[in-house]
Amino acid sequence: MRDNVKILHPKDFSIMDAAAVKEKFGVPPEKVIDTLALMGDSSDNIPGIPGVGPKTAVGLIEEFGDLDTVLREGPAKKKGKLAELLATYKDQALLSQRLVTIELHCPIELNLDELKLQKPNVDALVPLYRRLEFRGLADKLAAPQAEHLFTPESEKQVSAYKTIRDLHELDSILKDMETRHEIALDTETTSANAIDASLVGISLSSGDGNGWYIPVGHIEGNNLPMADVLKRFAQFFNSNTKIIGQNIKYDRQVFRNHGLHMDNLAFDTMIGAYLLDPGKR
Incomplete structure (x- = not known):
């Protein structure tokens, strides 16, 4: 996420910006990868460091700034079980960091002009909606100029x-x-x-x-x-x-x-x- 990039949530179509990310994860967008690398994400099979939950992960990132510093200085500065975990599972945390990092350099051929919102092709859509029995969409889309697209009563298929x-x-x-x-x-x-x-x-x-x-x-x-x-x-x-x-x-x-x-x-x-x-x- 950047200043010109936001996330559209597919469930309620809410828009997440940097402030919403900070509220959800406890860290700003640029720190989410390192936080997930520490805490893991079971839904995506990201192992993280066992025993390090969201609260501990956020605290470590706030204290040390990034994952590399956590793994380099954490075992010496922290105490007890947490210090042991940071030292033992260093490689697993680095692997998790790679797994949660989105690849931004994929070779994608894309014409942005083709993605611009355009007026619907009524001549093509209405017959398609009728064939798929999307009657409500067909009725909503159909306009006076599209009346010729509707099948005359005499030509309707007998069920x-x-x-x-x-x-x-x-x-x-x-x-x-x-x-x-x-x-x-x-x-x-x-x-x-x-x-x-x-x-x-x-x-x-x-x-x-x-x-x-x-x-x-x-x-x-x-x-x-x-x-x-x-x-x-x-x-x-x-x-x-x-x-x-x-x-x-x-x-x-x-x-x-x-x-x-x-x-x-x-x-x-x-x-x-x-x-x-x-x-x-």
């Missing part, structure tokens, strides 16, 4: 959602899925806890307006034989078709409970949503 009733139909659907670049998958189960959950049904979709549901464990109504369905999905999970899902790690664990491994898992929309807006719950 086709169907429950699979026999294995021959399932075979046909999975064969078609294996020709697709990517598909969406979801499961219905007996528990919110993935470890304890058993399959009740499987949903598939290959695009806008279509979807298939395969019942396998409903208490009432007809189900396809669980073993036969799982055998077919075991083969499908070895195909080149990429699988996308919401919190897909849950579905992957459910299939693992039944002995299947989802080798073609590609993307989790829940993770994508967090990356787009990490401060939102």
